[in-house]
Amino acid sequence: xxxxxxxxxxxxxxxxxxxxxxxxxxxxxxxxxxxxxxxxxxxxxxxxxxxxxxxxxxxxxxxxxxxxxxxxxxxxxxxxxxxxxxxxxxxxxxxxxxxxxxxxxxxxxxxxxxxxxxxxxxxxxxxxxxxxxxxxxxxxxxxxxxxxxxxxxxxxxxxxxxxxxxxxxxxxxxxxxxxxxxxxxxxxxxxxxxxxxxxxxxxxxxxxxxxxxxxxxxxxxxxxxxxxxxxxxxxxxxxxxxxxxxxxxxxxxxxxxxxxxxxxxxxxxxxxxxxxxxxxxxxxxxxxxxxxxxxxxxxxxxxxxxxxxxxxxxxxxxxxxxxxxxxxxxxxxxxxxxxxxxxxxxxxxxxxxxxxxxxxxxxxxxxxxxxxxxxxxxxxxxxxxxxxxxxxxxxxxxxxxxxxxx
Numbered sequence: 001x002x003x004x005x006x007x008x009x010x011x012x013x014x015x016x017x018x019x020x021x022x023x024x025x026x027x028x029x030x031x032x033x034x035x036x037x038x039x040x041x042x043x044x045x046x047x048x049x050x051x052x053x054x055x056x057x058x059x060x061x062x063x064x065x066x067x068x069x070x071x072x073x074x075x076x077x078x079x080x081x082x083x084x085x086x087x088x089x090x091x092x093x094x095x096x097x098x099x100x101x102x103x104x105x106x107x108x109x110x111x112x113x114x115x116x117x118x119x120x121x122x123x124x125x126x127x128x129x130x131x132x133x134x135x136x137x138x139x140x141x142x143x144x145x146x147x148x149x150x151x152x153x154x155x156x157x158x159x160x161x162x163x164x165x166x167x168x169x170x171x172x173x174x175x176x177x178x179x180x181x182x183x184x185x186x187x188x189x190x191x192x193x194x195x196x197x198x199x200x201x202x203x204x205x206x207x208x209x210x211x212x213x214x215x216x217x218x219x220x221x222x223x224x225x226x227x228x229x230x231x232x233x234x235x236x237x238x239x240x241x242x243x244x245x246x247x248x249x250x251x252x253x254x255x256x257x258x259x260x261x262x263x264x265x266x267x268x269x270x271x272x273x274x275x276x277x278x279x280x281x282x283x284x285x286x287x288x289x290x291x292x293x294x295x296x297x298x299x300x301x302x303x304x305x306x307x308x309x310x311x312x313x314x315x316x317x318x319x320x321x322x323x324x325x326x327x328x329x330x331x332x333x334x335x336x337x338x339x340x341x342x343x344x345x346x347x348x349x350x351x352x353x354x355x356x357x358x359x360x361x362x363x364x365x366x367x368x369x370x371x372x373x374x375x376x377x378x379x380x381x382x383x384x385x386x387x388x389x390x391x392x393x394x395x396x397x398x399x400x401x402x403x404x405x406x
Contacts, residue, residue, distance in 0.1 A: 010034045013047040027061065027103040033110070061099040068128045069157040071101065076150035085146065086112050104128075117141055132278070132295045139285050149285055156281045160299075163270050163361055170266045170368045177379050185386050186221070193218035196394045207397050214393040247303065254304045262374060266367050271302050272336055273360035275309060280353035289349075290317055305331060322349075335359075 010031065013023045022043060026034050031048060038045050071092060078088040086109050093105035104126045111121035119138035122129035133153060140149030197215045200207055207215065221228075242249045258264045278299045282292030290313060297309035308329035315325035323341035326332045336356055343352030367374075 008050050011049050012038060012045055014038060014043040014045045016044075017042050025099075027099040033106070037106070063098055063100045063104065063126070063128060065128060065157070066161060067098065067101055068133075069154065069161060071096075071105070072150055072157060073154040076147060076154045079150055080147035085118060118146075132282075132299060135287060135291070135295065136282065136285050139287055143286055152281050152285055156277055159277060159357075159361065160274060163273060163364065166361075166364055166368050167266060167270045170263060170364075170371055173371055174263065174375060177375070177382075181383055181386055185390065186225075188387070188390050189214075189218045189221045190225070193390070193394065194222070200397055208393075211393045211396050214390060251303045251307070254302045258302070258304065262367075262371070266364055267302070268333075269360045269364050269367075271300050271305050272333060273357045273364065275300050275305065276336065276353045276360070277357040280350045280357065283353070284350040289322065293322075308332070 008027070010026050011023070012026060012034065013021070016022055026037065031050070034048065035045055074092055075085075075088055078091070079085060083091075089105050089109035089112070093102045093109065096102050096105065107125045108118070108121045111124070112118055117138065118141055119134045122137060123131075123134045136149050136153055137146070140146040193214060197218065200211075200215075239249075243253060258268050260267075275296050278296040279292050282295050283289060287295070293309060293313040293316060297306045297313065300306045300309065308331045312322070312325040312329055315328060316322055320328075321341075322344055323337050326340060327337050339352045339356045340349070343349035346352075
């Protein structure tokens with residue numbers, strides 16, 4: 001597969017038709033491309049040099065997956081309205097607010113004009129046009145239904161991004177509550193408990209066992225808390241390094257994620273919805289089922305489910321019906337298996353997969369919206385045990401101090 005070219009930042013100086021000196025920064029794949037663009041703008045280039053961009057400039061002009069989705073939706077609209085692909089690409093390249101997007105679209109239009117297929121031009125212009133995207137575009141070019149393929153891709157990506165936002169939303173609430181509880185507990189152990197401990201020591205009274213345990217824990221945190229924090233940070237760095245480079249570690253984490261109470265169910269349904277939506281999109285676009293299974297497996301975002309999908313791919317390639325191959329993976333929900341079986345038997349597999357994806361997306365949406373009510377009892381218990389326990393431990397000696405004072 002051809003690799004995507006690297007976009008470079010070019011700082012230029014030149015003179016326009018009025019003799020006025022101008023300067024600026026332009027993104028491009030090659031120096032000749034940048035010179036050609038400036039010449040089109042009637043600018044005589046005096047100096048052109050490739051330089052590393054500033055961090056702010058790079059962030060401001062960087063293309064994100066959401067930008068690709070917006071570009072796809074615009075292409076679907078324009079191509080569906082009868083605008084030629086090259087003209088649509090040029091129009092978007094001239095009007096996009098991000099320099100990197102303008103460079104990518106210009107590069108794609110130049111390659112298409114030179115005789116390259118649109119799928120190949122996109123594949124070599126940016127890694128954001130992934131294999132799944134380019135395979136669908138290639139199918140659209142071959143069948144002559146490019147506008148419909150753009151429409152399917154845009155719809156698929158929009159639903160995928162919407163589902164991703166819902167999953168993030170589901171993770172934010174419990175994460176913030178957990179961090180708040182841990183932060184408040186540490187602050188009490190470091191700043192509040194020592195004040196109470198000094199008061200208790202001044203009276204020389206024997207502390208209750210629970211209070212003494214909390215005081216000892218406070219002393220330990222103060223003495224070794226910095227070492228503990230440094231060790232935790234080092235562990236997270238090493239774990240992150242291992243996670244990125246070891247499939248075994250990544251597989252273990254992804255399996256554990258699916259077993260987290262409540263959140264794991266949300267992640268499983270969101271992943272199954274993404275898998276079903278991808279498979280339906282490829283199948284309806286005319287891509288063979290086996291190729292669609294491979295694409296759908298790679299877009300799950302969970303290595304455990306990806307391996308299960310690839311196992312189903314191998315069994316399907318050996319002649320096994322899809323719903324039986326998925327059942328043998330022992331991970332996909334029963335509803336998905338039943339609907340897949342109905343889709344295979346009725347010849348409407350893509351329609352059933354889309355309906356199933358919509359069903360799971362709605363289920364995830366409802367769970368996320370009600371997540372606060374679902375987790376509220378658990379949050380009350382956790383906060384009560386942590387914060388309430390510390391307060392009880394500090395006030396227990398007060399009753400014994402009264403007898404000491406007397």
